[in-house]
Amino acid sequence: MRPTGRLHLGHLVGALGNWVPLQDTYDCFYFVADWHALTSDFADTGQLTTYTYENVADWIGAGLDPEKSTFFIQSLVPEHAELYLLLSMVVPVPWLERVPTYKEQQENLKDKDLSSIGFLGYPLLQTADVAIYDGRLVPVGEDQVAHLELARESVRRFNKFFGDVLVEPQPLLTSFGRLPGLDGDKKMSKSLGNTIHLSDTPDEVLKKVRQMYTDPKRIRADIPGTVEGNPVFVYHDAFNPDVAEVEDLKARYRAGKVGDVEVKTKLATALNAHLAPIRERRAAALARPGYLKDVLFEGSARARVIAAGTMARVRDAMKITYR
Ligand code: AMP
Numbered sequence: 001m002r003p004t005g006r007l008h009l010g011h012l013v014g015a016l017g018n019w020v021p022l023q024d025t026y027d028c029f030y031f032v033a034d035w036h037a038l039t040s041d042f043a044d045t046g047q048l049t050t051y052t053y054e055n056v057a058d059w060i061g062a063g064l065d066p067e068k069s070t071f072f073i074q075s076l077v078p079e080h081a082e083l084y085l086l087l088s089m090v091v092p093v094p095w096l097e098r099v100p101t102y103k104e105q106q107e108n109l110k111d112k113d114l115s116s117i118g119f120l121g122y123p124l125l126q127t128a129d130v131a132i133y134d135g136r137l138v139p140v141g142e143d144q145v146a147h148l149e150l151a152r153e154s155v156r157r158f159n160k161f162f163g164d165v166l167v168e169p170q171p172l173l174t175s176f177g178r179l180p181g182l183d184g185d186k187k188m189s190k191s192l193g194n195t196i197h198l199s200d201t202p203d204e205v206l207k208k209v210r211q212m213y214t215d216p217k218r219i220r221a222d223i224p225g226t227v228e229g230n231p232v233f234v235y236h237d238a239f240n241p242d243v244a245e246v247e248d249l250k251a252r253y254r255a256g257k258v259g260d261v262e263v264k265t266k267l268a269t270a271l272n273a274h275l276a277p278i279r280e281r282r283a284a285a286l287a288r289p290g291y292l293k294d295v296l297f298e299g300s301a302r303a304r305v306i307a308a309g310t311m312a313r314v315r316d317a318m319k320i321t322y323r
Contacts, residue, residue: 061282076300184213
């Protein structure tokens with residue numbers, strides 16, 4: 001997770017929520033990708049360390065447990081950069097230029113300068129992030145599948161030259177698609193300002209839900225409305241566990257027999273119930289002096305031992321070990 005802002009409901013359904021059950025089955029590594037944050041946000045790093053702690057509080061809020069998994073900060077394990085550098089010697093530039101997100105992001109984020117070597121190389125840095133732990137499975141959404149394909153190809157090419165050194169990672173696809181934004185845009189996203197943060201107060205949630213985009217042709221409550229693709233109902237389906245209530249609201253909405261205020265108030269109530277235990281755990285984590293720093297420093301030290309072991313193996317295989 002990149003510390004470029006506060007985490008929102010999209011992160012919860014698209015990433016964090018899927019990571020939680022993995023902790024009981026796998027030896028999981030979760031990291032704050034601060035170098036990856038620099039690939040797009042190098043000009044504005046003032047909040048980076050604050051977001052790091054805030055985000056990790058959100059992880060704990062969502063149910064990730066540093067007793068079960070390793071939490072670390074990328075830049076505290078500088079071996080990631082060394083493996084990235086060595087991989088960059090064998091991976092052709094056109095492989096990175098062909099990654100679909102490369103052109104897409106340059107098109108979409110016109111206000112950012114994405115012409116750097118760092119931005120071009122970031123899927124290869126991701127390759128190093130995974131390969132350095134012999135990572136076998138990476139829990140990702142569809143948007144990251146092309147990056148894992150690049151990771152596998154890069155590992156194969158490296159192994160072709162230097163022997164069977166690195167492991168090819170596979171995607172562990174997450175089931176949830178994209179959560180739309182409050183404004184009806186297809187993606188809830190920090191850069192679009194259409195988010196509900198995991199750290200928002202109940203009042204902020206209610207206020208944001210009241211202003212949500214809904215079916216624009218329903219200027220009065222007695223006009224039949226469209227449920228499909230309506231973000232208010234997408235959120236009801238995602239967060240309201242009372243299926244009977246949701247079905248009743250949908251039926252009355254389609255028939256023009258319910259006002260937006262009722263639909264939205266019930267959504268805000270469901271969201272706040274969903275967020276309540278998350279808020280409680282995140283507040284408890286933030287209230288313990290030094291706790292998050294200890295978690296991240298201890299986790300980074302643990303990660304570094306593994307990363308150093310991999311790098312010794314890599315240097316040996318490349319015959320650049322000096323004795
Ligand atoms: P980002 O903060 O955009 O780098 O997102 C990090 C990860 O969170 C993405 O790779 C997605 O898996 C997930 N994510 C972010 N926004 C959404 C969203 N609106 N819906 C679903 N998943 C999301």
